[in-house]
Amino acid sequence: MSETVSLSFEKSVKGRYTDVVSPSDAPACTLPQAFRRKIAPVLPELSEVNVDRHYTQLAHRAYGVNCGFYPLGSCTMKYNPAVNQAAGSLPGFTHVHPLAPAHAVTGCRAVMDELAADLCQITGMDAFTLQPAAGAHGELTGMLLVKAYHEARGDSKRIKMLVPDSAHGTNPASAAMAGFTVVNVPSREDGCVDLDALSGLLGDDTAGMMMTNPNTLGLFEKDICKISRMVHEAGGLMYYDGANLNAILGVARPGDMGFDVTHLNLHKTFSTPHGGGGPGSGPVGMKAPLAPYMPAVASLGQQSKLQMKAFHGNFGVMVKALAYLKSLGAENLRAVAEHAVLNANYLMKRLKDMGYTPAHDVPCMHEFVLTLTDVKDTYGVSALDVAKAMIDHGIHPPTMYFPMIVHEALMFEPTETESRETLDKAADVMADILAQVKREPEALHTAPHCAVIGRPDEVKAARTPVLRWNHEA
């Protein structure tokens, strides 16, 4: 398995092909010279078997949550149920043109309407747009809704968006793309928003505040109602980053905590697969006063200040999320959160008992953060070293070096779909690694040792970028 896999281009044999389509029976047609390509593209020339085996080799060098434990913090890598995939593959959904006449797409509309209604119930929002394609795209949508809202009221001096220093990197980036000036809100020692600092930052230039709750430390912001009140009193709106909704599904709703607008990640909380980085879907819920600025679809003749992408959004992802909600039902929503939080606390306790240090030694929600500064200081072994060692044990590492306010951070999110024995095995692995840290710390600097490659030279990759294969080479 440690043999490198040649690129498809390197496997190419001149003249090899498979006839997928035969020439049309219509009279052949040629474009004038000015519209004809001079230099032909070089694509691989392979047989069907070549192609199939090439990608099978690549698949063997990949790892998904359906392969094993994937406790990547803030990413909610829960199992992706097969029934959702089956629903998403129905030709009645895949073979539908986005601009087909309204009477021909009532099934698609029903999927979107039902999903939006369910999401309203789950979050306590009044309306949802399903157009955004991912979480960050949803954040941008939400920021633009906030901007349009203030603008319509003639409140044009509200240019500041408050973002806690524990926030996901997308939060400040999204606020900036909506034209807001980002203002950092410091966290207290206990990891939650510093209310005194917040109070000093609020004013008549406050457009709003973006929050994740539970926050990226896996802690529920206990003062949330007070924070919302403070921001509202200053005339700002509250934005909820739904990346961590899994922790409170059926337990509490952002809408009840004072949030005015929220994005959700269907590819996290609602079990749709991540596909190696996407497609996701980032629906945005809003309270009624923001609904007039909802994104529209220009190609359907609709008018709005906002449109986030072509057509209706990532419909194929919505189908899977609706199938998930239909199978789960009202009665099982809360169990998702309960088991997600139970699993996180269980794993955190086992790791703590064996000598790892939680960044905050209090019960957590769906995820928790370890700080490995003591390991680093005593043995010279970093969070990166420990994460890489996990790969040798067949576990996907947790999120590393995030949130930025914790040094040598490892952020674990086991999710509710993992069994006790999986958590116990992961804990045993972490114990083995800790023993190795004490026994032979140097060995960890070069981990992993059993993966298909050792540590790649990332500096070389960035300094002398090779971003495509070249046939001259």
Next chain:
Amino acid sequence: MSHYQPHTETETRAMLDQLGLSSVDALFMDVPEAVRLTNPPLLAKGLSQMDTLRAMEKLAAQNTAYRLTLRGAGCYDHFIPPLVSQITGKEEFVTAYTPYQSEMSQGILQSIFEYQTLICELTGMEVSNAGVYDGATAAAESATMCRERNRTVTLVSACAHPDTIAVMRTYCYGTGHELRVIPAVDGHTDLNALQTMLTADVAGVYIQQPNFYGILEDVPTLFAAAKAAGVKCILGQNPMTFALLPSGKEVGADIVCGDVQPFGIPMAFGGPSAGYMTTSTALQRRLPGRIVGQTIDAEGRRAFVLTLQAREQHIRREKASSNICSNEAHCTLTASVYLTYLGARGLTTVADNCLANAHALAKALCAIPGIALRYPGEFFHEFVTDLPVAPQKVEAALEAEGILSGLPVEGGMLWCVTEKADASQLARVAELVKGVCAK
């Protein structure tokens, strides 16, 4: 009724005991009482897997199933080889996260590196990113890439897809930049108007090829005018047409972008698909989103990693080139498999067939009294005809035989024909349209 948590009640109990907790409710002590839900959200009761699938099948069955689709306008019904779905359905590809841990993700990283190469070959450009949400957001992100301190305005042709223009306008609204629309004349971007609009504050110009009306624009001339004024040129092109049409490099583009949906990705009511973005080495550090690079590991073996990350939000936060994090990786994988399987030969056959079939239908329709091509010029697989009757009548007549007509536009119809249509079907379409027009 269905659930995916494995714990038995005994296990849950034992785990709670180990934590010293009396009940699961104790896990949520930090949630203020005032916001704790006392009743579950108002969703329907859960269904078994069998009933879930049945309910979803029932919804799917409400949609009209057409046997032939003659509508395009940014979403195209091409043949998807079974091998493509078989490969992309592999669970390692479907259920992986973003390849942050390169040692565990070499397969995905290599597939993206191959994707970047495939797209560079098609567009003739030097660098590609790993993709963005779709063609419209690719256009908006491309506009951002062109901006300089004193050049901030973006020009977009009125002949671009209405959704693309709307999304570009939305992104400009966010950052407070101006978008100006170049008018159309005879279904083409108005060159004379463009020349007057190339002022010193213009950063970039976006031209769609083929344009929304299916017409092939004279891109080299439009871009030459822009370049002479120091303006960067963005080409938004249906990538299928690169099998036949000049590459982005050949027409003088600085950035080439678009949507890879035609490459093996189902229509799926318009999403998901993926946007592609390519440019020159000079502009590579302005590209948004993920980029995969080749390097070596400690033993000198070839390895692939996410690279040039200093552009990205998780490092740069509010100073990042874009906020994009998740993209549409599985769709770019699909496009790669499609292109790798078809090769240049297969892709050219598909494109040739689209061209031949579209021209065959155009000819047959234009033989009907009262029907003519609305705009002069060359086209690929889409064209607009005038109609002597309301377009909805044509739509209804074709639908009665399971055919989705072209898209009604301004009293006429925007037709699209792909390789999936055959001569007998197209003859029947012409017959049906003739029947409606004769009434």
